[in-house]
Amino acid sequence: MAAGFHFPNWSVSEAMSSIPHDTPAPGGAHDNSGELQELVRVAMHSGAPLWITGGGSKGFYGRPVSGTPLTTSTHRGIVAYDPSELVLTVRAGTPLREVEAVLADQDQMLAFEPPHFGESATIGGAIATGLSGPRRPYAGAARDFVLGVKLITGQAEIVAFGGRVMKNVAGYDVSRLVTGALGTLGVLLEVSLKVLPRPPVDLTLVQHRRTAEAIEVMNIWARRSLPLSGCWYDGDRLYVRLSGAESAVRAAHDKIGGEIPANAQEIWLALREQRLSFFSGPLPLWRVAVAPASAALEVPGKWLIDWGGAQRWLKTDADAETVRRSAAEHGGHATLFRGSDLSGAVFHPLAPALFALHRRVKNAMDPRNIFNPGRMYPDL
Amino acid sequence: MPSATHTSASHTRHRLSSALRELLPPAALLCDAEEMRPYECDGLSAYRELPLLVALPDTIDQIRAVLAVCREYGVPVVARGAGTGLSGGALPNADGVLLSLARFNRILEIDEHNRTARVQPGVRNLAISQAAAPLGLYYAPDPSSQIACSIGGNVAENAGGVHCLKYGLTVHNIQALTFLTIEGDLISVGGAALDAPGYDLLALMTGSEGMLGIIVEIVVKLLPRPERAQVVLAAFNDIAKAGAAVAAIIGAGIVPAGLEMMDGLALRAAEEFVHAGYPTDAAAILLCELDGINEEVSERILQVRDVLNRCGATAIRTARDENEHALLWAGRKAAFPAVGRLAPDYYCMDGTIPRGRLPEVLEKIEKMSGRFGLAVANVFHAGDGNLHPLILYDANRPEELELAERFGGEILELCVAVGGTITGEHGVGIEKIDQMCVQFPAPALEQFHALKRAFDPCGLLNPGKAVPTLHRCAEFGAMHVHGGRLPFPELERF
Ligand SMILES: Cc1cc2nc3c(=O)[nH]c(=O)nc-3n(C[C@H](O)[C@H](O)[C@H](O)COP(=O)(O)OP(=O)(O)OC[C@H]3O[C@@H](n4cnc5c(N)ncnc54)[C@H](O)[C@@H]3O)c2cc1C
Numbered sequence: 089m090a091a092g093f094h095f096p097n098w099s100v101s102e103a104m105s106s107i108p109h110d111t112p113a114p115g116g117a118h119d120n121s122g123e124l125q126e127l128v129r130v131a132m133h134s135g136a137p138l139w140i141t142g143g144g145s146k147g148f149y150g151r152p153v154s155g156t157p158l159t160t161s162t163h164r165g166i167v168a169y170d171p172s173e174l175v176l177t178v179r180a181g182t183p184l185r186e187v188e189a190v191l192a193d194q195d196q197m198l199a200f201e202p203p204h205f206g207e208s209a210t211i212g213g214a215i216a217t218g219l220s221g222p223r224r225p226y227a228g229a230a231r232d233f234v235l236g237v238k239l240i241t242g243q244a245e246i247v248a249f250g251g252r253v254m255k256n257v258a259g260y261d262v263s264r265l266v267t268g269a270l271g272t273l274g275v276l277l278e279v280s281l282k283v284l285p286r287p288p289v290d291l292t293l294v295q296h297r298r299t300a301e302a303i304e305v306m307n308i309w310a311r312r313s314l315p316l317s318g319c320w321y322d323g324d325r326l327y328v329r330l331s332g333a334e335s336a337v338r339a340a341h342d343k344i345g346g347e348i349p350a351n352a353q354e355i356w357l358a359l360r361e362q363r364l365s366f367f368s369g370p371l372p373l374w375r376v377a378v379a380p381a382s383a384a385l386e387v388p389g390k391w392l393i394d395w396g397g398a399q400r401w402l403k404t405d406a407d408a409e410t411v412r413r414s415a416a417e418h419g420g421h422a423t424l425f426r427g428s429d430l431s432g433a434v435f436h437p438l439a440p441a442l443f444a445l446h447r448r449v450k451n452a453m454d455p456r457n458i459f460n461p462g463r464m465y466p467d468l
Numbered sequence: 469m470p471s472a473t474h475t476s477a478s479h480t481r482h483r484l485s486s487a488l489r490e491l492l493p494p495a496a497l498l499c500d501a502e503e504m505r506p507y508e509c510d511g512l513s514a515y516r517e518l519p520l521l522v523a524l525p526d527t528i529d530q531i532r533a534v535l536a537v538c539r540e541y542g543v544p545v546v547a548r549g550a551g552t553g554l555s556g557g558a559l560p561n562a563d564g565v566l567l568s569l570a571r572f573n574r575i576l577e578i579d580e581h582n583r584t585a586r587v588q589p590g591v592r593n594l595a596i597s598q599a600a601a602p603l604g605l606y607y608a609p610d611p612s613s614q615i616a617c618s619i620g621g622n623v624a625e626n627a628g629g630v631h632c633l634k635y636g637l638t639v640h641n642i643q644a645l646t647f648l649t650i651e652g653d654l655i656s657v658g659g660a661a662l663d664a665p666g667y668d669l670l671a672l673m674t675g676s677e678g679m680l681g682i683i684v685e686i687v688v689k690l691l692p693r694p695e696r697a698q699v700v701l702a703a704f705n706d707i708a709k710a711g712a713a714v715a716a717i718i719g720a721g722i723v724p725a726g727l728e729m730m731d732g733l734a735l736r737a738a739e740e741f742v743h744a745g746y747p748t749d750a751a752a753i754l755l756c757e758l759d760g761i762n763e764e765v766s767e768r769i770l771q772v773r774d775v776l777n778r779c780g781a782t783a784i785r786t787a788r789d790e791n792e793h794a795l796l797w798a799g800r801k802a803a804f805p806a807v808g809r810l811a812p813d814y815y816c817m818d819g820t821i822p823r824g825r826l827p828e829v830l831e832k833i834e835k836m837s838g839r840f841g842l843a844v845a846n847v848f849h850a851g852d853g854n855l856h857p858l859i860l861y862d863a864n865r866p867e868e869l870e871l872a873e874r875f876g877g878e879i880l881e882l883c884v885a886v887g888g889t890i891t892g893e894h895g896v897g898i899e900k901i902d903q904m905c906v907q908f909p910a911p912a913l914e915q916f917h918a919l920k921r922a923f924d925p926c927g928l929l930n931p932g933k934a935v936p937t938l939h940r941c942a943e944f945g946a947m948h949v950h951g952g953r954l955p956f957p958e959l960e961r962f
């Protein structure tokens with residue numbers, strides 16, 4: 089934020105007019121909630137399922153849905169943004185890059201660094217998938233920044249949960265429940281997010297390490313007071329990002345050491361967007377989430393270790409059973425993130441009692457089973 | 469001795485206790501009124517009720533057995549941690565069992581490498597940080613009640629604390645939960661990884677006030693102790709200026725570890741109580757803690773001092789050493805009991821508002837205080853906009869409690885009106901159940917009830933708390949008309 093004590097309390101129009109010309113022009117604010125609600129009402133009465141999408145950038149993620157398309161991408165625009173409150177309220181169909189540009193203009197950011205996976209990514213899709221980028225282990229996940237949501241419920245009502253304040257324990261936490269629920273619990277219309285100031289300085293360091301050593305050192309750093317904001321390993325090079333006040337970053341650099349790569353920003357972007365060469369090729373891509381200090385997993389294939397050890401990407405043709413067993417042995421779970429056939433089990437199977445509870449929760453939110461049925465699990 | 473009016477209650481008690489005696493060791497069951505007295509209320513002592521019986525199990529199988537018996541007899545179950553809650557969440561049900569988790573007090577495992585601790589729900593909040601201290605780690609959420617409150621109660625309330633501004637609330641600092649449903653299923657959510665497959669039931673359980681399940685195990689995250697933490701005290705001659713300084717610090721891109729405010733009444737009470745060295749002539753003080761790497765803290769302190777100066781602070785002081793640091797915080801942590809010495813009783817409110825509205829809301833509360841004729845002291849988590857007005861009253865004076873409650877109710881409605889919420893961290897419990905009708909329209913409340921039924925179809929877990937029935941809201945609305953508009957016009961009136 090610019091020096092001095094100017095705290096703009098933006099309304100929509102002011103927010104839009106202050107976007108500099110070199111950032112993507114907003115597609116114009118538009119409230120389409122009435123039409124979307126009507127679509128849900130019709131589906132509720134007919135019982136015909138809806139296939140909810142935002143910009144379609146994450147259509148590959150999860151199981152395929154067959155249903156009448158409902159897109160939130162026409163419901164867009166920033167509803168409220170007051171930088172000194174660190175809160176942004178935005179319609180679900182607003183392009184993610186537009187949200188990021190508005191925040192960057194005030195030296196703020198979405199600290200969970202959501203992956204876009206395409207130009208068309210919307211904020212609604214980022215929240216519905218709940219995916220987070222490299223900063224996640226140090227700053228928090230998408231769900232950690234959700235303060236409130238406005239939904240079209242399974243009763244075709246528009247209802248707000250949570251709010252725009254930092255602390256709120258009135259009512260059950262429906263806002264976080266729908267984050268990452270892949271649209272199976274309601275149509276996201278609006279989200280209120282906690283945003284954070286952008287750190288003044290980012291510094292990336294590279295060290296050559298063997299796998300066991302890399303995992304160990306990532307976890308040693310995490311046990312120390314260091315301004316970490318990313319830590320990943322490609323099988324040879326360990327990349328660590330430090331973010332914060334210049335003095336803090338300099339001091340941390342002295343403590344951990346390493347080379348400064350030339351193209352740091354692109355490296356983190358390529359990691360977040362899965363544009364590194366690791367991610368190409370025909371083999372299925374697994375996301376293996378485990379306890380961060382877990383030793384290298386035994387499953388054969390190519391591994392990339394992110395999130396300081398907690399999120400590991402695996403390119404393999406090993407069967408699902410093998411991958412899942414290995415993830416579970418390390419306290420975690422495996423997702424078939426990208427593959428040619430996602431019609432089977434994409435997400436890690438749940439214990440029977442837990443799955444039964446999922447069905448009851450689904451039924452409580454979407455009694456007619458019209459929202460993205462089967463996107464997460466068959467029969468959900 | 470059972471009186472005539474209590475025969476049915478004592479009959480149920482008798483049947484229940486004989487059923488439970490088969491399943492629990494003798495010391496795990498209290499039936500006698502005097503033995504049960506300590507459980508009749510939580511920290512909100514204006515509400516009291518004796519349960520039918522108190523169960524103090526110490527194994528998961530015993531809890532399951534208690535739940536099975538309660539289900540069989542259709543008897544409500546109220547979970548209780550340490551009973552420090554401030555919204556009556558653990559208030560017993562006269563026709564039900566109070567289930568104390570106090571004996572689940574073991575730290576089961578500390579995983580240094582993965583930075584987690586696996587604990588039972590009755591473990592005290594502070595005990596976790598103490599156990600992790602030799603590893604240079606700690607559990608971040610630090611409610612002022614941390615020497616007493618249980619981690620299970622923290623999860624059930626989504627408790628916050630002074631350091632939640634930077635490190636988040638309970639929901640941000642736990643990784644897994646195991647709970648028993650009323651039907652006796654043992655369910656684990658979350659895991660050793662940073663996320664879990666399926667719905668985020670970990671978040672849904674957090675803050676659910678004992679309505680959805682009995683939490684029997686928790687995995688919390690541990691963080692490294694910051695290299696350095698330093699607190700800055702700023703005095704103001706005008707509470708509105710202090711409020712504006714809060715927004716200015718955050719607006720300058722600084723996220724302090726803690727940013728707390730105390731008004732004149734509160735700071736003088738605290739000063740008298742612990743001699744923290746507060747400037748007693750100030751209208752308000754801010755305590756701003758910065759932590760991190762040594763060099764960063766130095767840089768940030770200069771920035772914060774600069775902001776405070778520009779916001780009109782009359783005096784600014786940085787704690788010179790560990791001693792002074794501890795003393796400045798001791799005054800804050802003792803503020804509730806200190807204010808408690810000013811009047812026979814106080815009533816603690818918990819609304820949260822957008823930070824930018826602080827000056828205006830504080831001013832309005834002061835005006836209300838004049839109107840109700842009850843003094844109010846403010847000591848609160850200013851950085852989060854989480855207010856704790858403490859209304860001073862004397863329960864022995866006729867109608868003063870009711871007056872205090874009306875005053876409190878108006879404060880909460882003001883919080884909602886400026887875009888905030890009726891509770892930031894203490895929960896709804898029984899206390900704020902009517903204000904839920906102000907904050908949420910009927911479809912939202914219906915959604916909450918549907919979720920409750922998904923977990924607890926027969927409604928036996930902590931009934932009557934947290935989410936009001938629509939009928940209750942209709943009654944409340946009838947007494948309480950806002951600007952000529954009745955909430956819930958669609959419901960019939962009584
Ligand atoms: C002086 C003082 C200062 C305080 N300061 C703060 C503060 O700074 N921040 C803050 O957030 N709170 C604060 N509180 C409020 C209180 O300490 C917290 O709400 C705390 O989390 C309650 O924990 P407890 O173990 O005492 O729970 P209890 O009061 O025993 O119970 C609270 C609720 O949790 C449920 N519950 C308890 N255990 C379980 C379980 N195992 N499974 C399911 N449900 C359960 C109960 O049914 C009840 O609804 C303060 C209280 C006091 C008295």
